[in-house]
Amino acid sequence: xxxxxxxxxxxxxxxxxxxxxxxxxxxxxxxxxxxxxxxxxxxxxxxxxxxxxxxxxxxxxxxxxxxxxxxxxxxxxxxxxxxxxxxxxxxxxxxxxxxxxxxxxxxxxxxxxxxxxxxxxxxxxxxxxxxxxxxxx
Amino acid sequence: xxxxxxxxxxxxxxxxxxxxxxxxxxxxxxxxxxxxxxxxxxxxxxxxxxxxxxxxxxxxxxxxxxxxxxxxxxxxxxxxxxxxxxxxxxxxxxxxxxxxxxxxxxxxxxxxxxxxxxxxxxxxxxxxxxxxxxxxxxxxxxxxxxxxxxxxxxxxxxxxxxxxxxxxxxxxxxxxxxxxxxxxxxxxxxxxxxxxxxxxxxxx
Numbered sequence: 001x002x003x004x005x006x007x008x009x010x011x012x013x014x015x016x017x018x019x020x021x022x023x024x025x026x027x028x029x030x031x032x033x034x035x036x037x038x039x040x041x042x043x044x045x046x047x048x049x050x051x052x053x054x055x056x057x058x059x060x061x062x063x064x065x066x067x068x069x070x071x072x073x074x075x076x077x078x079x080x081x082x083x084x085x086x087x088x089x090x091x092x093x094x095x096x097x098x099x100x101x102x103x104x105x106x107x108x109x110x111x112x113x114x115x116x117x118x119x120x121x122x123x124x125x126x127x128x129x130x131x132x133x134x135x136x137x
Numbered sequence: 138x139x140x141x142x143x144x145x146x147x148x149x150x151x152x153x154x155x156x157x158x159x160x161x162x163x164x165x166x167x168x169x170x171x172x173x174x175x176x177x178x179x180x181x182x183x184x185x186x187x188x189x190x191x192x193x194x195x196x197x198x199x200x201x202x203x204x205x206x207x208x209x210x211x212x213x214x215x216x217x218x219x220x221x222x223x224x225x226x227x228x229x230x231x232x233x234x235x236x237x238x239x240x241x242x243x244x245x246x247x248x249x250x251x252x253x254x255x256x257x258x259x260x261x262x263x264x265x266x267x268x269x270x271x272x273x274x275x276x277x278x279x280x281x282x283x284x285x286x287x288x289x290x291x292x293x294x295x296x297x298x299x300x301x302x303x304x305x306x307x308x309x310x311x312x313x314x315x316x317x318x319x320x321x322x323x324x325x326x327x328x329x330x331x332x333x334x335x336x337x338x339x340x341x
Contacts, residue, residue, distance in 0.1 A: 008320075011320050011323060011324070012316045012319045012320045012323070013294070013301075013319065014295060014323070018298075019294065019295065019298060021300070021301050022300065045327075046323075048327075049323055049326060049327050049330070050295075052272065052275075052276055052279075052326075052330055053276060053291075053295055053296070053326075055272035055273060055275075055276055056193070056272070056273050056276035056277060056280070057273065058188065058189040058192045058193065060185045060188070061184045061185060061188050061202075061205070065184070065188075065202050065205065065206070066180060066184065068206060069180055069184065069205070069206055069209045070176060070177065070180060072206065072209065072210055072213065073168070073171075073173075073176045073213050074171060074213060
């Protein structure tokens with residue numbers, strides 16, 4: 001590798017050989033070994049810029065963003081829809097049960113609690129009403 | 138990550154563990170089958186990278202988060218259609234994120250400004266990032282001053298450590314064009330930062 005090419009590659013890819021094209025690294029390392037001072041001089045300028053670039057770190061994603069992305073997946077939406085349907089079903093069932101209870105309560109309140117004596121006495125509204133008739137006879 | 142989606146359950150109800158370092162393609166196949174564990178793994182692997190690319194290209198965290206969300210929507214849509222061996226997933230992914238960033242920058246230009254200059258103005262940089270000497274702000278300002286393609290090339294090659302072939306493919310340019318963008322980008326950055334240092338020295 002010529003000094004010019006070495007310098008050119010440092011200008012393009014920076015001071016770290018691991019960022020250089022794979023097929024140039026071996027030749028670049030050989031050049032650095034053969035001419036350490038020249039190589040170091042060339043790389044020093046590139047390294048200063050690399051160090052400045054390294055100072056620009058980006059904070060990782062927060063939980064809110066991560067959650068929003070996961071919630072946008074088809075699997076999450078399907079699961080959420082299933083859950084929604086389950087709750088809707090449970091809601092309808094609860095509504096039905098409440099209606100039935102209200103109906104039962106209304107019937108209980110509206111129906112007479114006692115039976116007039118002339119309709120068979122205490123047995124008239126029970127399974128023993130026939131028995132009551134037999135006893136009377 | 139602390140976020141759970143519907144996952145794949147085994148017979149005893151336990152979530153199916155991910156194989157150690159599955160390929161992206163294998164994960165995509167599982168995502169296509171609505172595998173929640175694969176979704177979480179993909180988000181864990183790619184979100185920090187995509188977010189960092191968008192932040193550095195756009196210089197705006199909120200917009201970058203929008204881009205990250207939109208990129209992942211594209212992944213979820215693409216998963217059932219992904220053809221193994223056709224393209225490298227990362228190349229496709231970076232390409233999607235770059236295109237979304239370009240759209241965003243185009244809209245910004247349409248709304249706020251005319252075309253940015255093709256070369257960096259070596260004059261005094263804006264005060265932002267100079268008064269406090271904050272390295273992040275200084276480099277952020279320097280990157281923001283670069284023409285769009287030079288910035289993209291630097292972000293992919295330097296920060297993302299993509300090979301020249303991968304970076305060129307993601308940007309849709311030749312390797313020669315990529316190298317030219319990188320060389321000009323680094324030259325412009327150095328000029329900007331040296332100017333910033335000189336400016337800061339005179340202020341001190």
